[in-house]
Amino acid sequence: PFGQVPALQDGDLYLWESRAICKYVSRKNKPELLKQGDLKESTMVDVWMEVEANQYTSAMDPILFECLIRPMLGGTTDQKAVEGNLEKLKKVLEVYEARLTKCKYLAGDFISLADLNHVSVTLCLFATPHASALDAYPHVKAWWAGLMARPSVQKVAALMKPSA
Amino acid sequence: MAPMTLYGATLSWNVTRCVAALEEAGAEYEIVPINFGTGEHKSPEHLARNPFGQVPALQDGDLYLFESRAICKYACRKNKPELLKVGDLKESAMVDVWLEVEANQYTSALNPILFECLIRPILGGTTDQKVVEENLEKLKKVLEVYEARLTKCKYLAGDFISLADLNHVSVTLCLFATPHASVFDAYPHVKAWWAGLMARPSVQKVAALMKPSA
Numbered sequence: 001p002f003g004q005v006p007a008l009q010d011g012d013l014y015l016w017e018s019r020a021i022c023k024y025v026s027r028k029n030k031p032e033l034l035k036q037g038d039l040k041e042s043t044m045v046d047v048w049m050e051v052e053a054n055q056y057t058s059a060m061d062p063i064l065f066e067c068l069i070r071p072m073l074g075g076t077t078d079q080k081a082v083e084g085n086l087e088k089l090k091k092v093l094e095v096y097e098a099r100l101t102k103c104k105y106l107a108g109d110f111i112s113l114a115d116l117n118h119v120s121v122t123l124c125l126f127a128t129p130h131a132s133a134l135d136a137y138p139h140v141k142a143w144w145a146g147l148m149a150r151p152s153v154q155k156v157a158a159l160m161k162p163s164a
Numbered sequence: 165m166a167p168m169t170l171y172g173a174t175l176s177w178n179v180t181r182c183v184a185a186l187e188e189a190g191a192e193y194e195i196v197p198i199n200f201g202t203g204e205h206k207s208p209e210h211l212a213r214n215p216f217g218q219v220p221a222l223q224d225g226d227l228y229l230f231e232s233r234a235i236c237k238y239a240c241r242k243n244k245p246e247l248l249k250v251g252d253l254k255e256s257a258m259v260d261v262w263l264e265v266e267a268n269q270y271t272s273a274l275n276p277i278l279f280e281c282l283i284r285p286i287l288g289g290t291t292d293q294k295v296v297e298e299n300l301e302k303l304k305k306v307l308e309v310y311e312a313r314l315t316k317c318k319y320l321a322g323d324f325i326s327l328a329d330l331n332h333v334s335v336t337l338c339l340f341a342t343p344h345a346s347v348f349d350a351y352p353h354v355k356a357w358w359a360g361l362m363a364r365p366s367v368q369k370v371a372a373l374m375k376p377s378a
Contacts (some may be wrong), residue, residue, distance in 0.1 A: 001309045002269060015257055017264030024257045036250075040227055043238045050231030053267070055216060095215045 048106040048114035059088040067128035100139035167192040172219030178232040180334035185236035187366035189243035262320040262328035273302040281342035314353035
């Protein structure tokens with residue numbers, strides 16, 4: 001009803017909002033990605049899913065828009081917006097670096113939807129001139145490399161092909 | 165069992181978002197304010213609870229959480245999972261959808277309005293009316309969708325109250341503390357839904373805590 005994408009249809013069920021769709025997929029097919037049934041672990045998944053949305057992607061969105069979408073719309077990249085949000089992103093990556101020094105994945109030592117929800121925007125970052133933003137954060141880079149090795153993530157990368 | 169501790173000032177609608185959930189879930193909790201004026205949010209003690217140095221944060225025994233919507237879900241999962249319709253694939257999916265809608269559509273339009281009207285003056289600045297007007301227009305488009313939804317269903321996720329409804333409480337109470345509460349007037353089903361929420365003891369508790377004055 002908001003006229004946006006994505007939307008998902010499964011039989012007579014219609015859903016929208018990407019993160020709700022992602023949760024539905026996990027609940028239906030692989031609930032361990034949400035650690036359903038374990039109060040503490042499912043809570044850590046919830047926390048880091050919120051972090052992806054409110055901290056990581058909120059800093060990334062303007063960078064991706066300015067670098068990838070603006071040119072398609074015939075406009076010029078607003079470098080000031082990019083720089084400002086890169087600074088925000090770095091502060092976020094400092095927190096991620098500390099977290100991933102302690103844990104293999106974001107919610108704990110298990111992969112979860114919290115990690116996967118970072119894939120699409122991070123693949124897009126690598127299509128901008130600013131992929132090097134991750135270089136100062138070795139544990140973040142290792143976490144990303146681990147995600148990139150997964151067949152599911154390779155499938156997304158193949159679909160997304162950086163060129164417009 | 166020791167009560168949970170919610171850290172943050174009740175001036176923050178992110179903190180009071182959690183209060184609505186904690187109250188409705190029947191959780192035992194206490195609120196400990198964090199003083200931004202003295203930089204307490206950047207203290208090592210608080211950073212251990214919330215590495216982003218923000219509020220709210222929640223402590224329950226040896227579990228530390230942050231991000232208001234994750235805290236709200238925890239309160240429900242622990243004390244009243246029916247607010248999330250845990251175990252029902254379709255209904256929990258609808259709760260998830262409308263939880264996202266609250267964050268991405270409703271509150272994203274409300275936040276700038278609340279900041280300009282309620283926070284800017286506290287910081288000694290002037291309300292940017294242009295920002296308020298633009299976001300009121302965005303909010304109206306969102307309320308049109310809500311009106312259609314609430315014409316079909318008693319609550320947002322279906323004919324049952326859920327965390328999706330409750331997550332709207334703190335920001336909507338704040339809207340009523342601005343000059344722009346009348347934006348709801350054109351949407352009778354939204355007004356009725358809000359009146360229903362306001363009648364709940366949990367919501368009255370949040371309203372009493374928030375007292376519109378700074």
